[in-house]
Amino acid sequence: MRSTAVRTVAAPPDQVWGVLADHEGMRTWVPGLRVAVTRPGTSETGGVGTVRKVGFGIAGPIVEEVVAFEPGRRLGYRALAGVPLKDYRGEVVLSPAGAGTEIRYTVEAEQRLPFGEALLVRGLAAGLLSGLVRGVRAGGVR
Template sequence: MKIQRIAAETTTEAAPDAVWALLSDRSTWPSWSPLGSHSGVRPGRDGAPDGLGGIAQFVTGRNCVREEIVEREPPRRLSYALLSGLPLRNYRAVVELTPTGTGTRIRWSASFFPGRPGTGWIYRLVLTRIFRGMVTGLAAAARD
């Protein structure tokens, strides 16, 4: 099976620090994204809920996913890996914030291998739609 790649991006008038404040606090994600409820499972190694190594769970409809923060570069980059909840292997997402004049470009991307042959296209389609909701929701929330 070949690796699948997806991405969505947008630009907001909000400064990178304002975008980072929302992005780096996963408890806010359900308020501005298509995701359902959030719960912290394990804090990061530094004791912060969303620090490096921190694990969170999101429940959206019948899906329950667990994700671990694997990279943090405030206020520019946040990466997480899927631990469970979707039939995907080696799933890793990266959110990059790039200053643009007085605003911020938000790029949310991921790569993964489908768990079963022939299913990559459906996960690309569904996750791209979710990512579009993530970037537009984050951009709007950071502006407010």
């Protein structure tokens, strides 16, 4: 199952990328979130191979690995542990849109249950996109 949420923001792709690729900075656009990079990328900071732990309060952590990293354009990750969804993956694609940027946030997982998981995937895509947009509008400052 897959869900994609799309929004356009009045910021250039490089500005959106700066917010998106700042893994530990995610806490500024998702209130209460704790993020820690536990392994750096193999070729560039935050790039492919980066492992991050993401959690709320005492919940979590979710352990994610960056699997796609194209500066200014695309970031993809997969869950290694801590997610109730099987084969959970996320991808964010940025595209120029006039003076702004179109953001496509896709969340995927293998469906095991008939209803609840699809709603969760849809909610994650929409919620994560809203948080990213909030972070871009706030300037992505930690």
